[in-house]
């Protein structure tokens with residue numbers, strides 16, 4: 025053998041057949057493309073109907089091509105050649121600029137149409153007081169755990185009982201946008217400060233960042249209230265979009281000087297859009313006769329296609345998502361933590377886990393029936409705090425609370441039904457995230473003499489949290505598109521903006537369904553419904569983008 | 583660093599604060615009392631195993647292990663891979679409790695108290711017995727927070743800056759990290775991570791320190807630093823160390839236990855005797871490299 029090998033090498037190594045491998049590879053590629061292509065075609069089709077780009081002047085297209093598309097591509101190309109992650113910075117900042125205003129819009133809808141600023145503010149204060157008390161209690165060492173628990177509970181209940189009423193009856197009330205700025209701007213500024221302090225490793229920077237964020241929010245609100253934008257809208261925009269974008273830009277400029285050029289990309293896009301709009305207006309090129317426009321998003325529904333808008337449905341969806349996340353987050357994560365960290369590997373837990381997995385696959389109509397039977401019918405008169413079974417023999421009046429919340433087709437019941445629907449998904453994905461925390465981390469903690477609770481709190485949850493959040497947000501994305509459960513619990517075909525938890529439920533998919541069934545004219549089919557679908561998909565994709573960003577960050581850190 | 587009393591008090595206080603329904607919390611027993619009682623009497627055995635058997639499901643990993651680990655000395659455990667050294671180490675601080683498949687039978691005394699008695703709280707036990715694992719496992723927290731983890735969960739009040747510096751110095755890591763204590767412990771190299779884990783284990787001042795091959799990921803310089811550290815630690819603490827390195831065992835330990843395949847303790851004696859004149863032929867073969 026040894027004597028042969030030199031001659032073999034001189035003749036080359038020969039080849040190994042890969043035919044089967046190549047065929048397999050292209051079969052896989054075809055399968056992948058088929059799925060993506062189908063969805064892509066649907067998107068293009070719907071978007072074409074909603075926006076009607078071909079109704080625009082060719083000059084309009086040309087103008088935007090020259091001012092927006094060409095410079096963007098050029099900058100993107102030069103950035104990608106530069107390496108060092110500047111293209112990534114460009115895309116990230118562009119994504120942030122595209123998505124954060126959408127969230128700002130959602131929050132603004134909440135404050136403008138659903139929740140009065142004063143009420144929210146009063147409840148925010150009522151929650152902040154017990155939170156501060158709990159933090160203070162944790163610092164003290166003299167009192168025992170039970171005493172702390174009791175004290176925290178008393179403060180929470182007292183604060184929720186008295187503070188909102190008190191604040192709502194204070195005779196002098198600052199302007200509304202200032203209340204909004206305090207309610208959401210102050211916590212956002214605090215978070216921004218904490219983030220900055222952590223990423224710059226300097227408390228002073230953190231304090232400056234927090235002050236700058238708060239200042240920015242206040243200035244934004246002031247400018248908004250003086251101009252036509254409106255104080256509340258401007259405050260929300262500054263808080264939800266301005267602060268994160270500012271923080272991102274500051275981080276890039278100060279900590280990654282080599283990637284600074286990436287920030288050029290959003291500037292070019294913004295500049296191109298403004299320039300294009302200006303040119304188009306001066307020359308007089310007509311834009312596309314898009315059905316999806318500002319008026320569609322902000323006006324009420326109507327029987328005529330021309331004036332039909334999606335605003336009430338949008339507000340309803342936002343309200344539903346609020347209820348769903350408040351309900352499914354704590355319950356789902358709690359169940360997951362229990363199953364993973366506390367429950368042993370007994371037959372019972374395995375049975376429960378199998379059942380949860382099955383529940384995740386139960387059709388949504390069935391959840392609708394559950395909502396109808398349990399929440400809408402059985403609890404119609406409210407939660408039996410002191411049930412009739414006990415009360416009657418004693419000759420007392422039974423007590424039920426929340427009678428107006430439950431009942432056919434209320435937002436509250438809709439939100440809870442959707443929560444039930446996504447609960448199994450939330451539990452399963454949270455379990456997965458918790459399971460992915462390496463056992464060696466838990467061992468390290470137990471080995472240091474930590475109790476189970478300390479291990480869960482200090483080691484498991486912090487590490488699993490991004491994963492839990494990702495799964496939960498993706499589950500929310502499923503909830504926002506559900507129609508069937510809402511129909512089954514008795515959702516009406518026409519609805520206004522849900523002002524209270526007891527209002528009749530409304531949501532975007534429901535609105536689209538209503539348009540398709542009751543107002544099914546040609547106009548509705550070819551224009552209104554596609555526009556509604558685009559709004560729904562944009563809302564869903566915006567939520568999912570948060571999950572995707574979180575997941576990427578999480579992966580990088582590991 | 584601090585007196586016996588504050589520590590045990592802190593243990594109790596911490597129990598109070600933590601979840602009362604925690605199932606780790608068996609009936610309250612102060613292991614520390616018995617340990618101090620044990621060490622103040624003439625016996626200078628601090629850990630004594632009597633007929634310890636361990637099963638993983640149906641596979642027996644340890645057979646009738648009996649040995650007495652002397653106080654304030656270094657005891658080395660050597661033996662081929664898979665012979666149960668780590669398993670035995672985990673018996674001492676009841677880390678085997680956390681493995682579903684594991685079942686431990688027998689008695690293991692820490693001082694005068696059998697740690698497998700029903701009234702022993704394993705959490706309180708682990709606060710007296712520190713552990714360094716075979717693979718470095720720092721938390722994804724800052725270096726400082728890693729070192730302070732034990733103090734924080736055990737509710738020990740101390741001058742944190744001083745503890746961080748002292749522990750990192752003892753673990754021969756201080757000079758490398760003193761300027762970046764707020765960076766994540768995961769950003770360190772493997773060897774540095776292991777030294778961080780050692781610093782973390784000694785920070786809350788345990789009585790017994792269990793080390794599972796602490797030097798397997800270290801370069802020769804860091805290894806000799808760790809060996810010096812172990813020698814220093816033995817003045818204050820009882821150190822039990824698993825190692826695959828015969829020379830290391832010979833250099834640093836006072837007593838050596840030789841485990842052989844199948845989970846048997848073949849010989850346990852003074853290190854000098856084991857390496858110069860072992861009773862058993864199998865041990866001699868293993869030490870001279872004829873097998874294992």
Ligand SMILES: Nc1ncnc2c1ncn2[C@@H]1O[C@H](COP(=O)(O)OP(=O)(O)OP(=O)(O)O)[C@@H](O)[C@H]1O
Pocket residue numbers: 638643661662663664665666667668669670681683716
């Ligand atoms: N968690 C576990 N589940 C099941 N079996 C285990 C587990 N841990 C260890 N074992 C088994 O117990 C035996 C002893 O393992 P142990 O880890 O104690 O060996 P070791 O002496 O520490 O080996 P090494 O020197 O390679 O670390 C091995 O046969 C191993 O397969």
Ligand SMILES: [Mg+2]
Pocket residue numbers: 667668669716794
């Ligand atoms: Mg081992």
